[in-house]
Amino acid sequence: EPGKSTICQLARMGDLVQMLPLISALPQGGSLKLICDADVLDWAEQLPQIDEIIPVNTRRMRQSTHGELSLPQVLRELDISVEKVSHFTDQAFYALNDHPVCDALAALVCHENQSLWVNPRLVLLRSYVRMIAAEHRWNRIHLSDLWASLAFPEKPDRNVNVPAKAAGRQFAKSVVEPLHQSGVRRIWAFILGSGGKYRRIAPEDFSAYWNHIAENSHIGLVLIGGRGEEELARRFLQNVDPRRNDVINLVGVCSPEELLGLFAEVDLVVGVDTGPLHWAAAVGTRVLGMYFAEAGFYDTGPYGQGHFVLVPDCPEYPCHPVVAEKCDYKCRRPFEDHRAIAELLKVINDELSPEEYSIPAGLHLHRSSLTAQGNRYEVVAGKANDPEIDYLADFVWKVFAEFDETIRKLPRIEGRYNDSGRSFQGGGIPRGTENQRDNFERLFNRWLGEIWKLPLPKAISSTAEFETKESAAGYLCAQKESLHQVDKNKSEFDLLKCESCL
Known part of the structure; x- marks a missing residue:
């Protein structure tokens, strides 16, 4: 029945948007509050169906916390009053992060009835995620679907998008209009950065992909990145012919609202496992994710219908960063076959049949689909699924x-x-x-x-x-x-x- 519910999601911007299946699974007509980290408040404001957002600054606590937090410590460190949070919910509290800060907040909010958040389903979910953290290659269930299962959905609506706001779309149209006037028919976006430096592909590789796309292909490009990643754009542009007028650099200049509007205007978004890639998929734009090392695509790949993921043909993938460092990130090397990846991008752009797909050696290509069981990936080219x-x-x-x-x-x-x-x-x-x-x-x-x-x-x-x-x-x-x-x-x-x- 509709009632008051609270979601506590203290992770980064990519995890915020992957809550969409859970949000859609909650009974309609009730009120929904979100507790999120203050650093991603501007992104949380883009989510649908949220009635109230309570930002908390957890950065200092995350850096210093190595065990359970006491409630007085939470109140002191986060500057939260008991009166402010003690009556958030009378139905359910969804503590999505297996982390002391999240648990302390949940215990504080639900101090009168801890069963509002601690239940057998949460225990099953967290214990499964912990098991998979050590047995990563065995997982096939997307994190979004695990979170959605907390709400007991009978017929969950898996195909949930984030609508780009009018102001954001108007900004995007003004930005890409010069490309259209120059004869460009399709526009791509390259996301150059990533929250984790070990998940990045060098901007020189991205520029090499683009250099293999002919100027007469009628394709334009927009560079995407956050504040502080301007150097990545400079390195990209340094390796591209300056006479080309089909590239627009927007690294470090877009607000979340403008970025979502831009994603809605482009035809294909390319990047590694990073927050903006997940938001692009949530807008409904096709994405190609390049996943390697510890970035497992089955659990955190682009969610939705018809997205693509390139992954390494490595028996250790996905692996712990320590393992990847020992082999000097050998799983990233196939992404240096610039011509082959550029050709793959053109095939995806032209929406050709699977028979036309050709991928670089050492990589597999998967495509996402939405089923009654949630997000699934089918093999388009490369190694077949393991029946076991x-x-x-x-x-x-x-x-x-x-x-x-x-x-x-x-x-x-x-x-x-x-x-x-x-x-x-x-x-x-x-x-x-x-x-x-x-x-x-x-x-x-x-x-x-x-x-x-x-x-x-x-x-x-x-x-x-x-x-x-x-x-x-x-x-x-x-x-x-x-x-x-x-x-x-x-x-x-x-x-x-x-x-x-x-």
Whole structure:
């Protein structure tokens, strides 16, 4: 039923826009408040359906926090009064960040009823994300869809866009008009920067892509970047023929409203895993994301219909930055095949059939689509999906999709836990190859272990913490038993077919 809800999202601008499926999943007609970091307030103001935004300055706390925060410390450091936040919600509080600052705020807001934010579904989500952080290559569920599952959506509207405001579109039209007057038919945008320096592709590579696009291709280009990234634009332009008049430099000059208007006016946006790329996808413009190293596209790739992602053909991808540094970011080298990537951009621009796609050696190309299960990626060119990983993804989706409030009342599964509930033995192992069963069992038990290890604030009583975690663990085990029962009921033909394809 419609009511008062609060979302606490203290991460960066890219994570803000990836809340859209959650926002759309909430009951219409209620009020919605957002607690966000003050550094991204101007971006939060672009989101739809938000009734009130409460900015907090968490930069200093994030740099100094290494454990749980006390409520007095939160009030002192963030300069928040109890009266200001203690009555935000009477229905639900969505603490999206597994971080002490977010948890302390949630405990403060929900001090009269901690179950408004701590529940088995949140425990399942956070424990899964922690498990995947160590087993990144096994994930196939987008972070946006995980967040949306917190709202118990029956028929979530996955195709949610951010409308560009009239003032922003008017600005964009005035900017690109000279390109159209010069004969340009399509306009691209290159996002030169990134919040993480290890996710960047050098501006010299971007300029090399552009140099392979002929001047008579009737394509214009806009350079995008934030304040402080002007040097990237200078390096780009230094490597482009100064006589070309088909490039407009807007690095460091656009407000969020103007940037969204610009995204709405261009035909293709190209960049690495960075906040503006996600906002461009949310506006509804096609994007090509270049992902490598720790940037996993399945969980944080561009969300929506018909976007593209280039990823390295590396068995370690996605990997921890330490691993990437050891090999000197070898996974980034295929993006230095400038001619091949320029040709791919032209094919995407012309919207040719998949048979026409040719990609550089060492890369795979994926395209996004929206399904009843959320955001999915299909292989356009390169290595096919791994059936073993897809099998686990189907189970994970089943866990979150079939979750409902009744699991809070599930009885304890006696005799199934050992090591104080840290693992689950016997039954429930899905059919398939021996290797598949071993991997499934290993990942399942790791997920179960993360449930019991998950830290919760001291404001949650030990009894409530145990009961919440036990309900989450019991539900997870019940889903595994259900999967085992389905496998037992399969025909011999189905089992043979399943084992042969795996």
